Amino acid sequence: MENVSVGDQVVVHHGWWKADDPWVQAGKDPILAPSAAIWGYNTNFGSFGQFCVAQAHAVLPKAPHLSWEEAAAPTLVGTTAYRMLFGWQGNILQEGDLVLVWGGSGGLGGQAIQLATTHGAQAVAVVSDDERGEYCKSLGAVGYINRKNFSHWGIPPHWTDTAGQKEWLSGCRAFGKAIWDVLGERRSPEIVFEHPGEATIPTSIFVCEAGGMVVICAGTTGYTASVDLRYHWVRQKRLQGSHGTNDEQAAAYNQLVYDGKIDPCLGQVYRFEEIGQAHYDMEQGKNVLGNKVALVGAPEPGLGRK
Numbered sequence: 001m002e003n004v005s006v007g008d009q010v011v012v013h014h015g016w017w018k019a020d021d022p023w024v025q026a027g028k029d030p031i032l033a034p035s036a037a038i039w040g041y042n043t044n045f046g047s048f049g050q051f052c053v054a055q056a057h058a059v060l061p062k063a064p065h066l067s068w069e070e071a072a073a074p075t076l077v078g079t080t081a082y083r084m085l086f087g088w089q090g091n092i093l094q095e096g097d098l099v100l101v102w103g104g105s106g107g108l109g110g111q112a113i114q115l116a117t118t119h120g121a122q123a124v125a126v127v128s129d130d131e132r133g134e135y136c137k138s139l140g141a142v143g144y145i146n147r148k149n150f151s152h153w154g155i156p157p158h159w160t161d162t163a164g165q166k167e168w169l170s171g172c173r174a175f176g177k178a179i180w181d182v183l184g185e186r187r188s189p190e191i192v193f194e195h196p197g198e199a200t201i202p203t204s205i206f207v208c209e210a211g212g213m214v215v216i217c218a219g220t221t222g223y224t225a226s227v228d229l230r231y232h233w234v235r236q237k238r239l240q241g242s243h244g245t246n247d248e249q250a251a252a253y254n255q256l257v258y259d260g261k262i263d264p265c266l267g268q269v270y271r272f273e274e275i276g277q278a279h280y281d282m283e284q285g286k287n288v289l290g291n292k293v294a295l296v297g298a299p300e301p302g303l304g305r306k
């Protein structure tokens with residue numbers, strides 16, 4: 001291994017693939033390869049730094065100013081958000097663009113807001129209360145929308161249900177107007193940063209700018225994406241799946257963290273024996289700001305800074 005020596009402080013990104021995979025050998029994006037997997041999720045090499053097995057290409061320098069738990073906090077969500085915003089030719093985030101970020105105070109969302117703003121774009125966050133919204137603003141969001149003020153979520157009524165469609169559309173339009181109210185001008189997002197899925201995707205596609213992209217990496221509320229094709233084709237929008245990261249994207253993201261341009265958004269820190277509590281808190285929607293981290297090898301928080 002040429003990129004790492006014994007004693008180096010490192011982080012590991014989650015892109016994993018077989019080096020002899022013909023797709024990889026052909027020089028194509030390796031995270032799309034048949035052998036591609038998410039390290040630590042699809043693979044089970046564990047999370048004990050002393051014992052885990054990682055591929056050399058995924059090992060990156062840890063930012064020296066960060067503690068172990070700060071360094072661990074954003075590696076998954078940050079690299080994923082980077083690919084979502086900068087990985088899709090034709091809809092790569094541009095300076096001056098507007099990004100609508102669902103779950104802005106969560107793991108992915110906090111990274112997406114910062115990636116957008118450090119790139120000279122604007123981010124409007126969607127959240128479920130004011131505390132989360134203010135947190136998004138502290139990360140650089142122009143403002144936020146409280147999704148609890150709307151009720152048109154989920155699969156829209158069938159297009160033959162005229163009355164139902166009318167009501168659903170008025171909910172969508174009100175949500176779109178809320179974006180304009182935050183911005184103080186009538187602009188639609190060039191990129192909608194999605195992960196809730198079923199509950200929100202029809203709205204995301206509706207509010208997306210013509211020629212824009214709704215990019216999605218999860219479906220936490222469900223997997224059925226209902227798309228009104230009339231708006232989709234006439235306004236020539238893109239619905240793009242995104243998953244994991246490749247080496248270039250992970251390295252570019254890690255450099256931003258290394259240079260102190262991106263805050264890792266460390267949330268609640270749990271001791272190893274509290275991991276069950278962390279899962280319970282996640283299920284209960286507690287300690288929701290930023291990324292939850294469990295200390296695995298570190299005996300206490302705050303270690304690892306140089």
Ligand SMILES: NC(=O)c1ccc[n+]([C@@H]2O[C@H](COP(=O)([O-])OP(=O)(O)OC[C@H]3O[C@@H](n4cnc5c(N)ncnc54)[C@H](OP(=O)(O)O)[C@@H]3O)[C@@H](O)[C@H]2O)c1
Nearest residue numbers: 080103105106107108109127128195196199217218243244
């Ligand atoms: N494919 C990949 O490579 C990849 C990588 C990383 C993560 N993921 C997945 O992405 C998802 C999100 O990860 P995360 O770390 O950001 O999770 P998180 O920190 O729990 O944040 C999720 C956010 O979703 C929002 N949310 C919850 N219910 C919602 C609803 N009904 N409508 C709209 N928003 C809702 C919440 O914000 P409010 O309640 O404030 O709206 C919350 O902050 C997870 O499923 C994760 O597994 C995928």
